[in-house]
Each structure stands twice: as C-alpha cells, then as structure tokens.
C-alpha cells in the first residue's frame with residue numbers, strides 16, 4: 133500500500149506492506165484523513181513532545197529519527213478484523229475511530245508513533261473498541277472531522293459556558309473554528325471571534341461567530357458591548373462592599389442572604405475565553421486584557437516555555453483551565469452531532485489532496501489566508517491541494 137512516511141523531518145511517499153490487524157484490532161481502508169496542525173508541528177518538533185510526555189510517564193511517542201506515518205483524523209471502511217474481535221460492523225461499512233491502538237507495549241497514539249502508523253496511507257489499523265460506525269449516511273469528508281470536532285467539544289464542555297454568557301474565541305485556526313461551531317451548536321448566543329488574519333475572520337463568520345474582531349483594531353473583550361462584566365478593580369470593590377450594604381437592609385442576616393445567593397449560582401458576570409493560538413505570549417495577553425473573574429480555557433498547544441505574571445491573574449481572579457483531547461463518550465457524541473446535522477463543520481474544509489500532495493499541503497497550510505483544513509483522499513493523485521467549493525456557500 134501507499135503511505136507518506138516522515139523521518140528526520142522529510143516526507144516521502146513510499147510503498148509499505150499492508151498492516152495485519154492484531155488481537156482486537158481492525159484494518160480500515162482510509163477514505164479521508166485530515167492534516168492537523170499538530171502534524172505540521174510534529175514534523176519538526178516531535179522530540180519535544182516525546183520528552184514532555186516522558187515526564188508524565190508516557191514513552192510511546194515517536195522520535196524524529198523514527199519512520200512515522202502521520203494521520204489521526206480519519207474516516208474509513210472496515211476491511212478486515214483481527215483475532216478476538218466481535219465484528220459487529222459489516223465489512224465495507226463506513227467508520228471512524230479514536231486514534232489510539234493497544235499494542236504489545238502499551239497504548240500508542242495513532243499517527244504519532246512508529247508502533248501505530250496513521251492514516252496518511254491507504255490502510256490503517258484501529259482498535260475495535262474505539263471504532264464507531266458512521267450513521268445516517270454522513271459524508272466521509274465530514275466524518276473525518278469527528279476527531280478535531282471532538283477536541284473542540286471537549287474544550288467547550290470544560291468551559292462550562294452558559295447560553296447567555298459571552299464566549300470569546302482567540303485564534304481562528306481549525307481548533308478555534310471548531311470551538312465556534314460547537315459553541316453555536318450548544319446554543320451560546322454571543323460568540324466573539326478574534327484573529328489577525330482576514331481569511332480566518334471570514335471563516336469564523338462562516339462558522340457562526342456573532343461578532344468578528346481584528347485584535348489589531350479593537351479588544352475582543354469589549355466587542356460584544358456592555359455585558360455587566362467587571363472590568364477594573366474599583367468595580368470589583370464596589371461589587372463586594374455595595375452588595376454587603378444592600379443585603380444589610382434586609383430583615384434577615386446579610387450572611388444568610390449572601391449564602392443563598394451563592395447557592396443559587398449568583399456571582400460576578402464573566403465571559404469564557406478560549407485560547408486557540410498556542411504561541412508564547414498569548415496567555416499573558418489574555419490575562420492582561422480579559423475582564424475580572426474571566427474563565428480561560430487553553431486549547432492552543434504551546435510546546436515551548438511561556439511566561440505570564442501570576443499576580444495579574446490573581447488580581448483578576450482568572451480561572452485558567454487546560455484541555456487535552458476528549459473522552460470516548462465525547463468522541464461518540466460528536467459523531468452523533470455531525471450525523472444529526474446539529475453542527476456542520478464543512479466551512480473548515482478548504483482543500484483536498486492526494487498522498488503525492490502532502491508536502492505541498494503542509495506548505496499551503498503555513499499560510500492562514502489560504503487554508504484551514506486540508507483532507508487527504510488516498511485514492512486521489514492530486515499533487516497540489518485543490519481548493520474546495522464550499523458546499524454550504
């Protein structure tokens with residue numbers, strides 16, 4: 133079979149033997165595979181990841197000198213079951229799978245380890261327990277976005293955003309665009325999107341962002357108008373002292389009223405901010421610009437060291453949360469949302485390419501004006517990413 137192998141930052145289209153499914157594994161014929169920003173990063177920086185994950189006791193990531201087949205965002209068709217499988221899904225049926233594979237040495241990340249080659253290939257192995265049949269005749273290009281959309285769904289769930297709260301998405305690459313789509317699917321009324329790139333801002337609007345901001349021209353935290361957020365320290369002090377004074381006029385003890393209000397979920401209004409850029413300095417700029425009491429969900433993957441002033445975050449009581457991947461349930465629910473039409477991620481897909489065009493696609497993805505998500509079709513011979521007509525335009 134054909135596959136694109138990365139070794140020492142070189143991408144090569146090669147012939148490899150068809151993989152044989154082990155116990156509990158299934159061989160899929162790949163139909164579509166997304167190129168992820170983490171693949172672009174892993175090409176040159178996978179050793180940094182491998183070092184970091186080794187510090188949390190995980191040693192299954194590949195190294196730059198290994199031969200790695202990238203590709204963890206894919207849809208395919210069942211080709212062959214390995215021993216010990218239940219075989220519930222018929223051969224030829226469309227499926228997606230969480231990109232984890234249980235091998236002899238542990239659980240490997242599909243597409244980021246030499247032990248679990250990914251879907252920049254005609255065939256890929258997946259774990260039967262992590263495989264899901266694609267329902268409702270969902271198109272394979274949309275099904276391939278289950279994985280990145282599950283990343284977005286997990287970030288939105290971790291953000292605990294109420295429908296009336298303002299959500300601010302900083303950075304409108306594929307992760308930020310996915311977060312915008314999922315926020316709107318969840319019914320959040322006001323989603324502000326911020327990106328320096330005009331092309332990315334246009335995609336953010338196509339994904340349903342209500343307000344789109346160029347951060348060089350205005351603050352994304354003020355773009356939704358006055359929402360009663362606490363924007364400076366005098367206002368925070370006034371809120372504390374003023375609330376105490378008001379409750380003191382009640383015939384019951386003010387502390388009873390305060391405790392009851394807390395129990396009912398009352399508190400300072402705040403936005404939920406999604407950091408979807410992942411370069412040094414972004415977290416600090418958010419902490420500096422955000423209203424007091426903001427919740428910040430960090431989804432952008434900054435691998436190198438970064439710095440911010442904790443006292444600034446303390447003065448504002450910023451609630452800083454980090455997110456990684458998703459649970460099997462979130463992956464399953466994301467597939468259902470796509471198949472039921474609750475969320476339509478097609479604006480993200482800006483191009484398609486064949487295996488011979490992966491290198492050209494990596495180059496094209498470096499320019500935010502050109503592309504967001506390019507899908508590989510292993511049956512295509514296209515050596516350049518072809519722009520895709522927007523199905524919903």
Ligand SMILES: [Zn+2]
Pocket residue numbers: 168169170204205280
């Ligand atoms: Zn990814």
